[in-house]
Structures are given as C-alpha cells and as structure tokens.
Amino acid sequence: MNRFDQNALLDRLAAIGRLELAMMPQLGEAIARFHRAAEPRPDLGGAAGILRVVEGNGAGFAEYGRGFLDQALCRQITTESRAELDRLGALLDGRKTAGFVRQCHGDLHLRNIVLLHGAPVLFDAIEFNDDIACIDVLYDLAFLLMDLWRRDLPRHANAVWNTYLRCTGDLGGLAAMPLLLSCRSAIRAKTSATAAHVQHDEIRAAELRALAQEYVALAARLLHPPPPRLIAVGGLSGTGKSTLALALAPSIGAVPGAVVLRSDEIRKQLCDAQMSERLGPEGYTPELSARVYEAMAARANAVVRSGQSAIVDAVYGRNHEREVIERVANDANVPFAGFWLEAPDAALIARVEARRHDPSDADASTIRLQRAQEMGAIHWTCIDASRAPDAVREGVERWLETLAAGR
C-alpha cells in the first residue's frame, strides 16, 4: 500500500535510527485522544478475549513453529499466561464493565503510524474483526510499547507510556501489563511463524523463523517482570528532578519502565489547567500543595501495588511529605530509595530562567522561597546535581545498584 511516503512510516524511521524521542509525547497524546473518542464495547474483550488470544497463540506455535520454535518454551508461555489470566480475570472483566474495552485500533504497531506534517497519525485500524479491534485500551497500547521495546527503544516506549498515562489517568489496569505485553509479542511470534511456513523464498523464510524465535523469547521474558520499587526524587526547583526522573524511568522495573508521577502535572490537573498554563497564587496555597502530595502518594500506592515501579518527582521540602511517600513503599512492602538533589542557587536560577515548555512554574523567586523554608533533617541520599545530566543519572543508577545488592 503506497498511500503515504514509505519513509515517513514510523517503523522505517526506527529502522534507520531517525525516530525522534521528542516526538513520543505527541504520539502518547494522539493515542490517548484516539482512545477517548473510541466507543465502549462492553460486549467484547475482558478475560475471555485474552484467553482466546493465548490459546490461539499456543495452537499456532504447535502447528507452524514445529522444528524451529522451542516447543517447551511455547508451552510454558501458554501455561503461565493462563495462570496470569486466572489471577487477573476479574480485573480485566471489571475494566470491560467500566468502559475500558473500546472499539480500538487493534493493530497499533510502528508500521501503522505515519508522520504527516511533523505529527504522528494512526492509520489502518482494524475494521473487519470486532474480536481484534474491540479490546482493552491498554492491550491496544501494549502492541506499540512492545514494538518499541523489542527494537531497543526503551526511552521511546517509556515516553509514550508516561504521556499516555498522564493524559488518561488510567492506572487501574497496570497489573495486567506484563500479560498484555507478552500476548502482543506472542502474537507476533505466531504470525511470523505462520508467514515463514508459507514463504517460498528460503532466505526470507529463515529471517521470519529467526524473528519468531526472538518474539517467543521476549513473550516468555515479559511474563517475569522484576519486582516493583518506589523511587523519590526531591530537591529545589532547577536541581533537575524532572530531567533525572525521565532519564531513569526506562531502566526501572517492568517493561516499559517506571511510571513517573510529577507534582507539577498533578497540580495542574487538580486546578483543571493546561500543562503549559501558568497558575496564580491560588495554585500554590498550602491546602492545594497538601492535596498534590496526597494525590502523588495515592497514585504511587496504586502503581506499586499493581507490580509496576514508580518515580515520584516533587520538591519534598517538608519532613512530613518525605515520610508519607516512604510509608507508601513500606506499607506495600516495596523497596524505597529517596534522592535529594543539590546544586548552588546560581545554577538553579540560571536553569529555571533558561527553561522553556515545562509544567513547572518555578522561577528565581520560587527558589529563594524554597531555600528559606525549614526542610528538617533530610535522610535521603544526597546527589551532586551541579554535574551534567548524564553524570547525575549515572550517579543515581550506581546508588540503586548498591542498594539492590545490599538487600
């Protein structure tokens, strides 16, 4: 099909290393918009829909994967997916009743997204098969996230994921993500194996068999996510909390990386404001700030209890605020790591003054006010944030490794 310039298809751009990370938030927003407009279809999907996929994949592996797919591994995927479905069936069915099963895209991978006038546009949605198209919105999104991940683009996957979650607020289905991502990889394994079976060109057939093997291995791995953790990033405005949180997230926890919860975004949501809108003093009253920290803690709690990792990004200038977020981790029995970023005021002021397009409203006067505030004793790990962003991230990653090794 040549409706579009083939070089503007996102899979082509990814293949030549030209898929811009900076475009991924736009893509996450486009998918969130698409899902918002999609018609609920509570008559389809749910646990029964995923079970059909799992069984179909299992049958496909046995029939078309003979001789080149590890059949023991294939059977293991089917058995473990069924067990996951036993655990998650009620959640998936509840989401169906609650309106999260919709007339979705159904085939949302990079090849079905094109860059038109600089904006990502979804095309070729499934229109001929309701079982494929009428699915949980997170299962729809999982196809793209898996596709980005297997192409070794974790930062892209994580950026789409976090933007999507910010736009939709849909944190209720996170526990199903390992299964949904694995199913997407398993489907690709099955379709690649089937295509290899009917392919007469032996070189192409060998490529398809290798691809099927790769997808089977990924489907198996995705069913065994690492345990969740909660990471807090605090410090004055301009220390680089949001920069660090976004840079860390792709390598933290289960695919597609940690969920980042930002106080500035939550504050704007609570004020019903656009992310780019500057709030007046009414947005910064002690009462509103308390609600922001409460919402952060509640969301972090939902994320880690669903098995995903969270990074919370806020100033955390008060003892009480730090204690509450630590308690979330302790009560959920999830490891906690708190980092406190420090840099000289002159650097902070220069950074916030140079910053553009950020949900934070902080300026030089905010930094002076924060400095004057009573912080209490800070027990989080102090990080020298006057270094370059990569050095800050690497320093924190080393700490996280040390903490993990010490447990």
Ligand SMILES: Nc1ncnc2c1ncn2[C@@H]1O[C@H](COP(=O)(O)OP(=O)(O)OP(=O)(O)O)[C@@H](O)[C@H]1O
């Ligand atoms: N280590 C760094 N070195 C130089 N510049 C940085 C560094 N970290 C972040 N920046 C830049 O400084 C500005 C402020 O960073 P960032 O928005 O991450 O700070 P923040 O702590 O989240 O601030 P706020 O509390 O206002 O949200 C951004 O423009 C960012 O690109």
Ligand SMILES: [Mg+2]
């Ligand atoms: Mg910030």
